[in-house]
């Protein structure tokens with residue numbers, strides 16, 4: 001009888017794309033996939049280490065799997081596995097810990113484990129990691145996440161991602177075009193380009209990110225692309241100009257600001273200041289007037305005094321963007337940020353997070369209100385229990401509409417009607 005395996009993914013879209021690749025590899029090797037919440041012979045946990053809370057969730061998932069089936073062999077991969085292999089291999093039930101370089105050899109490592117019957121920890125030093133494993137996920141059926149780049153050469157003082165994922169690397173544009181064609185053949189209409197530092201695309205092949213954008217725009221069958229997140233210093237005018245007139249790249253950017261105060265940006269070792277950031281946002285807004293711009297902002301980072309937070313808050317508010325993804329800083333081992341003072345108390349971090357969430361909500365609603373009454377194309381993806389079909393406009397407005405036919409995976413022009421915080425389609 002086929003051995004069963006359940007997958008559990010934590011963290012970013014990259015991890016989700018990679019879990020799907022792991023599941024395809026195990027399926028090809030004869031494993032049968034079951035729900036993670038059921039009883040399985042193997043459990044694969046694709047972990048994240050972006051915060052201490054993420055590490056904790058990883059440990060909780062391991063314990064939950066072990067409780068469900070104490071005989072099961074648990075395999076832990078992902079960033080937490082790369083950074084804390086010893087800590088993980090001591091947890092009961094864990095059979096294999098696979099680092100960044102080894103995770104895609106999962107089937108071979110399972111065979112090795114079955115021969116030796118001893119816990120295996122296969123984690124290479126991160127500076128030895130230079131391979132790129134193609135991954136995409138299509139589980140949402142209308143939208144796929146395509147991994148176009150991995151790793152990061154930057155050294156932001158608070159971040160452990162370069163330690164967990166290694167240096168910046170990428171496959172060729174030609175191979176990514178082939179993967180996009182394969183995704184299109186499956187009937188998926190939207191692709192989200194994913195990576196750790198996407199704008200740095202080209203470190204391996206010498207190609208440019210904008211040329212990847214231009215090549216993907218030609219792929220038949222893909223109607224929409226979104227760029228998951230791109231560093232502000234790497235969004236060139238050429239990229240903005242191309243997106244402004246492209247066939248399928250949506251008017252949508254997600255740009256990590258991290259803090260709206262120059263003193264803190266310097267402490268974070270970010271590669272821009274607020275003046276540069278503002279000009280970049282204004283350039284995008286001028287060239288693509290209906291654009292949705294989301295931003296990441298971290299609150300409570302080391303050195304963020306009350307005065308600096310206030311500056312950051314006012315800066316974010318002044319930008320007129322559409323949404324803020326708020327992160328709360330958490331201390332990470334082996335990062336230079338730990339040397340920065342003052343450290344912000346947990347209660348103050350929480351309070352700042354509440355304030356920025358409220359600001360984000362207000363900006364998000366203001367953005368929605370601007371489009372009340374307009375007709376925009378919506379790609380329908382899901383349904384609510386009360387009969388609404390739900391999807392997103394080109395500029396990332398969530399719309400729910402009563403449509404007298406099944407609009408799933410179809411792009412339909414709808415008139416938007418804003419009411420009590422919800423955008424309806426009529």
Ligand code: SF4
Nearest residue numbers: 152154155156159161
């Ligand atoms: S750009 Fe900075 S924050 Fe982003 S992954 Fe690289 S080091 Fe981390």
